[in-house]
Amino acid sequence: MSELLVYNTRARRKERFEPLEPGHVRMYSCGPTVYSAQHIGNLRPYLFADLLRRTLEHAGLRVTHVINITDVGHLTDDADAGEDKMEVAAKRTGRRAEELAAEYEQQWKRDCARVGCLPPHATPRASEHVPAQIEMARRLEERGFTYRIEDGLYFDVSKFPRYAELSRLDLAGQQGGARIGGVEGKRNPQDFALWKFAAPGVKRQQEWDSPWGRGFPGWHLECSAMSIQYLGQTFDIHTGGVDHIPVHHTNEIAQSEGALDVHPWVNVWMHEEFLDFRGEKMSKSKGNVYVLDDLVAQGVEPLAYRYFFLQAHYRQQQTFTDEALAAAATGYDRLVGLACELRRAQGDVDASRLEEPRSRFAEALCDDLNAPRAMAVVWQVARSDALSPAERWTLLAEFDAVLGLDLANAEPRAAQQESDPRIDAMVAGRDAARAAKEWAEADRLRDALAAEGILLEDGPEGTRWRRE
C-alpha cells in the first residue's frame, strides 16, 4: 500500500501519516449530543471516521477508535450562558434526561450501523465520566489556568499562549462580546466553563458534587477527559466537523495540553465539511432536518446513503438534493446488481492483472481519503472487459472492505420480489394471455397494473413485479 497522506488541520496541509506507536493507531471522534435525533447531516462525521478507520486498517494498521456520547453539559447557547440541552429536552418532553439520552444514543448507534459504520471500540458517556472531568479541572486549577466566578470555574485562555494555534483566529478581530454575553466576570471573550454551578434554587436532573460546588461539567471537558482516559495522554487522530475547529477543539487542546503539559496532545486533527442541504446547511436549528428513516420511507436503502457519501470528498461541502440522492440510489443498486452476478463467478484469477487497479484504488484512498477517485476505480473494475468476472469480484470484494457497501451480501431491488394475491393473479392472467399470444389482453393487464404504479418484468425465470 502506498504512503498514506492525510490533511492535518494543525498544519493546514497533507502530511504523511505515521502512528505514534508503530502499527497501532489511536483515534477519537467527537460524537453526538443525544438530546434529539441525529439527522443525515450528522451522520457524515461518522461515515468519514469509519472510512478513515477502514482505510487505516486496509493499510495494515491496528486501530482503536473511540466515539464519545455527550449526554450532559452541552449548552443551548454557548460555552457560558444558556441551558443544558439535555435538561431543556427533558423539560419539553416531560421525560427524564437519562431516558432521552438512552433513546437517542440507541437511534444513533442503529443508524450508524445501518449505513455500514463499524462499531467503535468504545462509546463512553460523559455522564459516566464526571470524576475524570473533575480531576482534569482540578489539575488545571492547580496549574493556574482557572478562575472562579459566581457562575462556575473558568479556563483563562490568556494563560495558554497557543490558544489560537489550531483555529488561526485573530482573536482581536473577533466580534467582541458575543461569547461574554450573559456571564458576569469573564476575563476574556474566549474563556470557557470547566464546571458550571447549578443555578440557585434550581434542581437539575443531572448534577454532581465537586470541589467547587454542586453543578455539572462544561462542554469540551468530556472529550478531553474521556479521550485521554481511553487513548492515553497523547494519541494519533482526533476527528470532528469543521465547525469544531474554532471553539470546541481549540478548547479541548487548551484544557488537555494545559492539564497534562504535553504538546502536541493530538498529532493529527481531521475535520469533515458539512452537508449542504438544498443550498443551506442541514441543522436542527434551521429545522431542515432529514433523518435516515425519512430516506428509507422514500425507498432509499441506508447503504445508498453511504454510497452517496463516498461520491464526494470529505473535506468538501457535499450538496444533498433529491436528484443527487436518487442518482446515488440508482448507482448503488446497479453496483449491487453487478456484484451479485460477479460474486457467483467461477474461474481462474490472474493475480498479475489485479495489481494495476488495486494500486490505483489504494492510491486514491491514500491521498487523503479520496473516496470519489476510489469509486471511479470501482466502476472501471466492475464494468471492465479486460478482467474476468472472477478477477473483477476478487477486486470488488477487496475494495468493499474499505467501502463498506456490503457488496458480498446485498441484493439489487430487482431481485427483491413482493407477493400479493390479487396482483399475482393478474400477472398470472397476463402470462396466460402471452402464452396464447393474445397481446392486446396482455397489454391491457400490464397497463392496468401500471396505473397502480406496478412495473412488470419478464425474465427467463418468469414474470416478476415491483412497485415504483
Added chain:
RNA sequence: GGCGGCGUAGCCAAGUGGUAAGGCACGGGCCUGCAAAGCCCUGAUCCCCGGUUCGAAUCCGGGCGCCGCCUCCA
C-alpha cells in the same frame, strides 16, 4: 468586522501547470411480442476580466456569485 471554503457538462462530483475521472439523467442502439432490467454509444475547455508561462480548470491580481465558522450545530 475577522476567518475559512466553493463556483468544472442537465444533476452530484474528481482533477491544483501539459490539452478534462466516475456516477446519475437525457438522446441513440442492442435485447424484448411490447416493455422493464441489463449492456453499448453519445456530451463540457472548466463563473467573468486581466496577468505569468512554450503551455493554466489548475499559479497571480481584480471582479461577480454562493456556502460555512466567529453564537447551539458534524
